[in-house]
């Protein structure tokens with residue numbers, strides 16, 4: 001298939017509001033595909049690259065965006081995929097330049113609309129989960145199989161593999177995607193919640209479990225055979241002999257269990273995440289390492305037990321199955337709560353025991369494989385930092401005319417400079433917006449497009465869930481889920497938290513030093 005055809009379909013789909021029309025466009029495109037093109041077409045339509053990332057940053061892509069285009073379409077999908085594969089495999093010294101040249105050559109053979117499509121595809125801007133629903137129906141239509149079956153199979157294995165199987169083999173191909181032990185399924189994922197009160201408000205009654213900062217495992221057992229899969233569905237059985245041994249002690253004939261493995265210290269408190277990762281997926285010296293750094297498993301779900309598929313049952317019933325299948329010491333710490341007081345007490349206990357936070361789960365939801373929905377909410381500890389406002393961006397929409405998004409920095413005690421750590425406009429009330437716009441304009445020292453730079457004088461208290469590593473910001477760290485709590489008019493910028501405080505927080509969370517960013 002020509003790239004131009006796919007670009008056209010993508011535009012047609014985006015250009016119509018009618019669901020039926022969208023399905024018709026997609027179905028027609030899928031029917032026209034050669035069997036070996038199906039996976040690529042589904043990936044591109046949903047905005048995904050089969051290579052994942054190809055190592056081209058936004059700066060290079062934006063730079064190449066203006067290059068000269070051809071008038072007549074000539075690129076095939078296969079050619080595009082071949083070039084992107086080569087780019088992804090380009091490594092070593094000078095690779096950045098080599099990747100840039102290869103993409104430049106590809107773009108110089110594309111039409112303007114193809115260039116736009118390719119650049120947005122590589123940037124990840126075309127990614128659209130919302131399309132998956134219509135795509136499922138289009139696959140069903142094109143393959144002549146019931147949408148219900150395609151949807152169920154896609155939940156277990158993803159739309160790309162399912163489209164390939166359905167269109168090549170019809171119903172017989174789909175039957176391969178049944179939930180059965182020894183074929184891994186995509187794990188159910190969680191959305192972040194702002195805090196415990198927010199999670200309880202969203203869920204009402206909820207199941208609360210410790211959120212352990214280890215590695216996800218899906219344990220499959222049939223008689224005396226055990227296979228363990230990672231979150232990305234890689235087989236990690238070999239690196240986890242003690243977990244295999246634990247699974248073999250369970251009396252059930254067949255099981256699929258979901259849980260987390262984690263390295264614990266002698267006193268039962270968790271080691272930092274990096275310790276677990278020293279073991280996870282490792283193939284050498286496994287026997288020695290399993291003695292010096294043993295892993296524990298904590299189970300929180302049961303998807304299959306002795307021939308029964310459980311994923312459509314509510315969380316509570318799956319837990320009952322888990323309790324029947326496993327021993328209490330293998331189960332994650334858990335409670336049920338219907339009020340924020342109990343829930344916050346449980347969170348405080350999890351944190352006091354050194355864990356990352358709490359998972360709040362809907363009592364009634366089925367196991368939505370592969371889904372990052374609102375049925376599972378992760379609640380992590382919040383920290384507050386007093387940071388200095390370095391600049392602010394003019395708001396848009398409802399916040400038009402107000403300085404809104406704040407650029408936040410921590411003080412570097414060595415030279416008195418400020419190091420930017422991130423931006424936020426969350427948590428600002430109308431009153432605060434009004435006040436800060438007035439105050440920041442008084443402190444203005446320069447402008448750049450929509451950014452107003454200011455003298456670093458205002459101190460603001462910011463809540464964050466996490467300090468994450470970042471290649472974008474100069475300290476190699478960035479704030480995650482930052483929100484404004486209040487302005488600290490009582491504090492001077494020299495009273496603000498220093499970059500060393502932020503580094504210490506990062507170290508505490510990750511167990512490693514932040515890499516200096518660039």
Ligand code: AMP
Pocket residue numbers: 187189190209210211212213214215216217231260300332359378
């Ligand atoms: P995150 O990686 O921050 O998106 O958080 C989701 C991950 O938390 C899951 O993929 C699991 O690996 C991990 N996790 C830890 N404890 C639990 C739990 N009790 N229930 C579900 N996931 C958990």
